[in-house]
Amino acid sequence: DQQVKQNSPSLSVQEGRISILNCDYTNSMFDYFLWYKKYPAEGPTFLISISSIKDKNEDGRFTVFLNKSAKHLSLHIVPSQPGDSAVYFCAASASPGAQKLVFGQGTRLTINP
Amino acid sequence: EPEVTQTPSHQVTQMGQEVILRCVPISNHLYFYWYRQILGQKVEFLVSFYNNEISEKSEIFDDQFSVERPDGSNFTLKIRSTKLEDSAMYFCASSEASGKNYEQYFGPGTRLTVT
Numbered sequence: 209d210q211q212v213k214q215n216s217p218s219l220s221v222q223e224g225r226i227s228i229l230n231c232d233y234t235n236s237m238f239d240y241f242l243w244y245k246k247y248p249a250e251g252p253t254f255l256i257s258i259s260s261i262k263d264k265n266e267d268g269r270f271t272v273f274l275n276k277s278a279k280h281l282s283l284h285i286v287p288s289q290p291g292d293s294a295v296y297f298c299a300a301s302a303s304p305g306a307q308k309l310v311f312g313q314g315t316r317l318t319i320n321p
Numbered sequence: 322e323p324e325v326t327q328t329p330s331h332q333v334t335q336m337g338q339e340v341i342l343r344c345v346p347i348s349n350h351l352y353f354y355w356y357r358q359i360l361g362q363k364v365e366f367l368v369s370f371y372n373n374e375i376s377e378k379s380e381i382f383d384d385q386f387s388v389e390r391p392d393g394s395n396f397t398l399k400i401r402s403t404k405l406e407d408s409a410m411y412f413c414a415s416s417e418a419s420g421k422n423y424e425q426y427f428g429p430g431t432r433l434t435v436t
Contacts (some may be wrong), residue, residue, distance in 0.1 A: 242424060249387050251325070251412050251427035259422065266354065300420065307352065307419050311364040 211235045212300050214312035222320050229315050231298030234279065238300040241310040242309070243272060243283045246295045255296075256283070288319045323347045325428035327413050333434045334403055342377045342398045344413030353365065353396045354425060355388065356416040357381075370396065371419065403435045 213232045221227045229243075239260035244252035258265040258272045258281065265272050271284045285292055298312040323332055325344045334340050346353050355367040368378040371390050387399045396415075411431050415427040 219346060240420075240422075246429070250430070251327075251414075251429045254424045254426060257422070257424060300366075307354070307369040308366045308379070309356075309364075310366070313363050 211238075211285070212298055212310050212312040214296075214298055214315050216315050217313070218316040219285045220318045220320060221268065221288050223290060225285045227283075227288045227317055228239070229283040229285075229296050229298075229317065231281050231283075231312050232279060233281075233300050234300060235300070236279070237302040240301045240312075241272070241274060241281050242301075244297045244299060245292075246297060247315070252297055264311075266277075285317075286316075290319050290321060292315060293319045323349075325413055325415055325426055327411075327428040327431050328414075329431060330423065330429065331432045331434070333436065336405055336435055337402050340400050340403055340433065342400075342411050342413075342433070344396045344398075344428055345394050346396055346415030347426060348394070348427075350415035350417050352376075352416045352423075352425075353388075353390070354416075355398045356410065356412045356414060357409040358430075359406075359409040367398075369419075376419075384397050400433075403433075405435050408433055408435045 242257040243255040246252045256267050256270045256272050260273050274281045293315045295316050297314045299309040326345045353370045358364045359433045368382045369376045385401045389397050412430045413428045416425045429434040
């Protein structure tokens with residue numbers, strides 16, 4: 209099941225610079241997308257979401273961009289901080305109901321001082 | 322801030338034994354979910370639960386699995402006869418409602434080890 213793909217297993221970014229995490233999806237029925245952050249030994253923590261009627265959503269240092277024609281979304285973190293080091297998961301759901309979240313494999317982000 | 326809690330944090334059981342994983346969702350949430358993550362693999366949806374019944378389940382959620390809300394606060398996942406391949410992190414989640422703009426909030430997980 210490869211409906212949601214995060215092709216970069218890891219990403220290393222210098223503190224203060226921009227981190228860009230990417231996610232692709234194949235199911236055109238997906239209409240709601242979320243990013244979660246996960247630290248070791250903890251559950252996924254919700255970060256930010258975007259509905260398919262929008263192409264951008266911003267919350268503080270986090271911005272999610274959605275390109276529906278390319279079936280691609282990205283998470284921008286700026287400026288990156290050491291506490292941002294974690295595994296980031298992209299997830300998607302499809303109406304109606306939109307209950308089941310389909311997750312990508314995750315990208316491990318490391319912020320270097 | 323309200324959070325989803327799960328117990329135990331780690332459960333070791335022998336193959337063929339029954340296990341019950343427990344979760345306390347966020348108190349005003351109405352939808353409850355179980356997901357699992359086998360080591361090195363994706364987080365996978367198992368089941369969603371609303372109004373005291375299953376609303377959606379995956380092909381993983383076969384007859385060996387069941388869910389229950391035995392009282393007003395707990396939400397449980399039972400595996401009747403565990404197999405080695407059931408070893409995974411099991412995450413409980415809850416949401417205020419279903420659909421867009423209703424995020425699912427996850428608990429810290431229970432690590433299940435089947436020997």
